[in-house]
Structures are given as structure tokens and as C-alpha cells.
Amino acid sequence: MATLSSAAFPSLLPLAVPAAQPRPRAAFALDPAAVDIVYSAQDRDAMAELVELTAGVVITPENWRGHRALLAEIELLFSGWKSPVYDAEFLAAAPKLRAIFYAAGSVRYCTPDAFWDRGIIISSAYAANAVPVAEYTVAVSILALKQFWRRAALARRGEGWGDHTRPIPGAFRATIGLVSFGMIARTVAEMLAAYDVTVLAYCPYLTDREAVLHGVERVSLPELFRRCDVVSVHTPALPETLGLVNGELVRSMRPDATLLNTARGPILEQPSVVEALRSRPDLTAILDVTDPEPPSPEDALFKLPNVVVTPHIAGSHGRECQRLGSYMVDELRRYLYGAPMRWQITREMAQKMA
Secondary structure: OOOOOOHHHHOOOOOOOOOOOOOOEEEEEEOOOHHHHHHHHHHHHHHHHEEEEEEHHHHHHOOOHHHHHHHHHOEEEEEOOOOOOOOOOHHHHHHOEEEEEEEEOOHHHOOOOOHHHHHEEEOOOOHHHHHHHHHHHHHHHHHOOHHHHHHHHHOOOOOOOOOOOOOOOOOOOOHHHHHHHOHHHHHHHHHOOOEEEEEEEEEEOOHHHHHHHHOEEEHHHHHHHHOOOOEEEEEOOOOOOOOEEEEEHHHHHOOOEEEOOOOHHOOOOOHHOOOHHOOOOOOOEEEOOOOOOOOOOHHHHHHHHOOOEEEOOOOOOOOHHHHHHHHHHHHHHHHHOOOOOOOEHHHHHOOOOO
8 A cells, every 4th residue: 555655645736826816925934944944945936836925034933923014914824843823812913814734743732722713724744744754663663573683782792693592583474563543653554564464553543444444453552562573652642641651561562572662752651661671681672752852871771782762763854854845735735726635634633643
């Protein structure tokens, strides 16, 4: 099955609005340093054909009150990291605002109740940001099933060559578990369809029908940890999910299993997880996020030989960030032509985002 990338959704709409239709006024509203990172020159040229884009001004949380005259005429905003909060005061200054295109993931922090009460459309590039995280997850999972990190450490010591006393599991008929089943986990499941693996999923919102459609088996959290060779955490950081993964679950993992966290550090009850990993040296933990982040150089995570810490690299970086802006330009075209939008966020969706 095709993965969720911009290439998977080619736009069938014209590149520019009809000549008789006035172009709506638009502006950027995000961290100024992020404009060039997420909106490529090619995408900005495409935007200029679709809207009247304000040049030389980027609306930020610090300066928007100084741009009230501009905001009074703005209909569309191209937003992203470090967006202003769209509260009642901001919205009063932007009476014509109709839609926001957010070239990043979660919009929860910038959309209070006043925003949703106004009925403004907001679309997010959360699906674009899911792609690199899913790619990272699949790559790390396959490497974990080959015991890459453990075997590389042995090789560095001149050991492990031709050692069949502890077989390498490998990917064939392996079982991979996904904790939560949002956009990232669904993309992971789609990518894993190319492998001879069984995929389990734990998610309170996943129905049996959806599980069948996505080719996964819905199980409880304890069962997922007991059965899987790799457990990958994709849970948003919400009050009810903090500490969801604890030491007891980790100790229940099967021999030589791997725990992978690319979600948020506080999802793991880190002290008890560290103790479990200390007591189970056969396990491996690959942690792209920690609590706190970054961890202290003296953190116990760095003292365990079966723990690999990476500095939050799974998400969009470098050229991958331009996928975020590209998704929003495609979404702009759909909006202007009245076509169904693919990535529009609702109030209910926003509450479940990380």
C-alpha cells in the first residue's frame, strides 16, 4: 500500500485561481526562521499564483499587535512552528480570517475555544510529519530485529563473529506492536505491509473494523508488550497518557525484544523503565525522546549498555521539512476550489494531538 506522501496525492486542480476571481489576501504567521525551512521557493511561487501574499511581514506571537492594520484585511494565514495563539484578542484583530494552513503537526497549543467558536477552518501538515517518523520507526524496527546495536558493540570488541548461541530474531514472522494508532502508527502499519511481520496495535479509539482495514490485530496494552519483538510508542502526551509505559510492562517483554519511543518522553515512566532495562540486559531500548529533554549527561539512560538515545531526530529535518509546506499548498488549492480538504482539523481531533 502506498505511504502517505505528497506524491501519493497529486493535485488535479489548476495551479492558479480563475482570472475573474480576486485572490484572497494572505500572510505568514509562524517563526520567521521557519518560513524558508518549510515553505520552499517553489511552493512560495505557487502560493503567489493563488493568493495575494503579503511580502516582507511575518506575523509572530510577539509582533502581531503591531500589525493590526494588516490583520484586519487578512483572509488566510500560512502558519507553522511558534504560531501566534488564535485567541479572542487575535481573532478580533482579524475579522476577515477564514482559514489557516499550519505547516507542522499539532495545533492544540494555538487553538483555544475562542478559535473553534469562530468557525475558522484550520488544516495541518500532521500527515506530512508522520512520514519521516514512520520511516524512522520501520528502519529502526528492522535493525532491532537484526540486533544491530548489540551486535555492533560485540564486533567492536572483536566478538560475535559466527556466534549462533543467541540467534538473531530477524524480521521474518516477527511481531511488531504499535502503542496508539494515530496517523504515524497507521503510516507505520502501511509501510510494514511490505514485510512478513504481524502488527499488533493498542489504542482505546481503534475499532475492530478499523483494525481489519489497516491489517493490524487489536490487543490490550499488556498483551502487546508480552507478545511483541518490537514495541513502538506513538502516544500523544495527554494528562491521561503520562507514564502509560512503566517498568512492569517492560519487564514483561519477550527475550531480546526492543522498546522504541519516538512520541514524547513522559509517556514512559522513566525511573521504573530504567530499572526494568537494568534488570533485563537482554532487552534494548531506542529512545528518540526522553524526560527531561535533553537528559543530563549523568542520566542513567547513558549508563545502560542496552539503551540507545538519539536527539529527537525521527521527525521532519532538512529537506523533509519542505514536505510540510508542500502539503499545505496542495490543501490551499483544494480550499480555493471547494474540493474536500484532506487534512482539516476539528476541535475533537485537536484535543487528541500531541
